[in-house]
Amino acid sequence: METIILFTPLVGALIAGLTWRAITDAGAQWVATGFAIFAAALAWVLWFNFDGELRQSYLLDWLRSGTLDASIALRLDAVSVQMVLAITNASAFAHLFALGFMDRDKSFDEGLSFRPRFFAYLSLFTFAALLLVVSDGILQILLGLQLSAVMAYLLISFRTHYKNANQAAIKTFVITMLGHGAMILGVVELYLLTDSVQLDDIFNALPDLAGEPALTICAALLLLGAMAASAQFLFHVWLPAAMEAPAPAAALLSAVFALMGAFVIWRLDPLFAEAREVQDAMVWVGAATALVAGFAGAAQCDIKRTMGLLAIVQLGLIFAILGLGLGDGVHQITHAQIPLFIGLQVLMVLGTGAVTRSMDDSRDMTGFGGLRAKLPIAAMAMGLAGVVATGFGFAQAGLGMIVPGPGNVIFASAYLLHPVVFWALCVAAGVGVFVIWRAIFLCFSGVSRAPADVLDAVEGSPRVMNAVLIALSLLIVGSILWHVTRLSVLPGLAGPAWLAWLPFAAVLAGFVLALWVYVLQPGLPKKMAKAAPALHSLLGDGFYLDRAYAAVIARPLTSLGTVFAGRIDDGIDAPFNVLAAKLSPKLSEIMDRRLGPVVLGCAAVVAFGLVAVIAWTVLAGRAA
């Protein structure tokens, strides 16, 4: 069944992308969506019937050279079944949402229908992501990663006439490719150490490699790759930019594509468990990422970028969890947290899509307000996302990770690693919640800040979009309740009682602050921005990282390129040119241009002479 699930989106993509002229534009969209829903339905069947036993099925031989034997095979265990379920469902929702969302997309103004292409890309992306999560070998993981990066490139640049779309697509592709490079080197190192690229062989070889510096290097390289793939600190600039993709694609990119780095770490958990230093670094990286993205989100006015930054905050927290490496306890949390992250992120980005679509593609939240009356379902969905993220009423959920109480093992163990990490995570979770509620309040609460004519023109969302938002909300609530009843109480860690309560207090503070600043004192944000313009601009511009990269890397490289292609190459070529210029007229006397055919003839005669002599030799058959 897993093979059918894997290939269903691919078949859908091929039919939609290649035969849309025959089956019509609408037919292609429904075919792709139908296949995505079918895959999601099968994933539910798979999940219900999965007995927890590892299952591997071979698909085809791929790359063989010497001892390297990378075959494409599917690996089904608790991790991959959960990911398959989350990804196929997210994809089905995104496809369905796109049916409504894309119906008046501005990309389609030129009388040419690009919708089937968009649906094909969505389905292909789903295929690539599935290929990754069911990988049985590390090279197949790379295959899935890079294929999904290509699809991300195509989805982000889909609205090709948008100014930033192409730039964002390149930025995403190049940064993630850098990460893939690090990962490839890590994989090579791992192969040289274990003589295999299949997961079982690698895991079996680990006990003998424990403590080897090479293993640490390998884990560090893989971490570096995962950081780039999951938009972690210093690599994170691609994700807010990638939100240029149309909302259904942006939802999948921020929820699924950006998660893949973290997934690789999750998948290779036994390996990272042998490299404690790298795991510690992972926690620090996660904390720094969440903190930086959280503060950048707190001053971001573009609602889509805000959602991108929010995804980064959550990914930072997920990295921290993974890095804390607490064995089975963490696995339980990861099993709950990662699908929840996918669901929440998809819900928020689709909700955002409903808002921007109604506001004529405007994304500046400071110009919104009071949209709850026009978009009640979107308001409800985003509100639910906020509630879940804050952790209200739900155990084991939210950015606070765990409800207050002795079970808050994540934050407590972060404290044991280093108090600074603990505080950073607390603040990041609080700021993250602030950012969510800020967006919700700016969009839906109070009175509209948009001009009257714009507000009048605001239309509600098509029914299919609303239905998706409702269904996804219900699914999230259901899955949280399911997890609540299933998760056993985690072991508490020794430490002061406030350790367990503070994360919850932090997220609560984030909510209260947002409520106070954007609902109770709506004039305050402007005053604050005026009072500290430099800080506001620093945060709003994402700590100027994009500009710094342009100034330190992109521009100098281009200038250097001009020097290489111009001065240096010309310099090397110059003496040859001078000599050639001197010789050329002399040769020209002998070989005037009019004699060209003669020259050609001579060359031909030489060639044919050779041919004739050899042919004679061969045909004469005087074998030596």
Add this chain to the structure above:
Amino acid sequence: MDNLLSIIIFIPAIAAAILALFLRGDDEEAHRNAKWVAFIATVMTFVVSVFILFEFDAGDPGFQVVEEHEWLFGVTYRVGVDGISLWMVLLTTFLMPLIIAGAWRHEARTKGFMIALLTLETLILGAFLSTDLMFFFIFAEAAIVPLLVVLTLWGGDGGRATAVKLMLYAVPGAVAMLLAMVVMTFDAETTDIEALMTHQFSEGISPLWMALAFLASFAMKLPLWPLHAWSVGVQARVPSAMAMVLAALLTKVGAYGILRFVIPMFPEGAAQLAPVLMWVSVFMILYAGIAALASGDLRRLIGYAGIAHMGLILLGVFSAAAQGVHGAIFMMVSHGLAITALIFVLVVLKQRVKSTDIAAFGGVAARMPFLAFGALIFTMASVGVPATSGFVGVFLSLIGVFEAAPVLAALAFLGLVIVAAALLGVVKRVIFGPLIKQSLKELEDLDRREFLCCAVLLCAILYLGLFPGLITESTAATVDALVLGYRDALE
């Protein structure tokens, strides 16, 4: 077939002779006939060359399908094929019909141009298949001649001076290699490459100097930094079909030569040079990648991207590890396909817009979706995205290089990322973005011939990406023997 390889080598030459002797006139019909003769001949060459696969034993590391005939002056005509040359030959015969079909709209003195292309194919095939020192030299060095002729006749105003310049680059290397070959022949008393590979040269012959002499010739063809400076300019000057042959095939003669002569015959010299050359290769990848970033012209961009990839190939070759060499050979094939495809995209655009200036384009995808799709896949293939042929070569090479020097592997990949940034940046400026320029609003997408060429290249790139075993399995024995011999010689 007793003379299979000779038939493959000389079908193009015979077609060239037919064109030269029997085709008269300079009208449209004559041009069309010239193209058809060339096309049919190259297709025939390809079809015949596929028969090698049936006769080829993947488990045999040595030369196969061998022909030996005594020739004039005591020289023996020897041809044969092994795991390394097999794919170079198939690459050449596979690409030539596509190149000729791609250049179908070439109109200036078509007959002469087709003769030059066909002659060049014979010479390149001869170089790959010769198992005799003397014949290799003749074929490999004579391959420059059609290029010089094309530069002179089709190279525009400065074409002749450029041809002279090219000669200045080529001749010293050729002389050095010839001298080395003479020394080898006197020492071993044979010109048989297979015998020379196992021959112990006298102590007076310095392996380092011999390796350098061969490199002097191959460096120009690769082209190896700093002898690369001619290539971008020449590629931009010659007609696109010749640029394809140059970038996809002629460069491979250089890389092939290193695998055929320098590493097996002078392992000590190669080992001494390897660290330096690996650094030079990495520098070359970064250098060409960065230069590509600043290129404002499509032809120059593709030229630099090609140089960067040749750097990667060289890196794999000099890693002298089995997977590194496997990767290099795979990359030679993959690069040949990808660079031909990229130049093909360029040809299509140039024919429609009459310019290769990047600034002259923008938003082409809106009018040419098929071309846009092709351009994107070809770009992905050339930057090594998995499921395209590019990945396999890059990955295998990196295994070899990482084993020898991890830092170099990291820097090489960084260079590849820079190339990706340059290529995607140009895809963005040319293919994507808003279609504003009035001149581009009437563009027509690929016609049937162009679509077919594109589709064939696309299929080849994807097929090799998904089923690389086709190449890796048939090269394994030869490469393993090569690497083993190299390692043994150094111990």
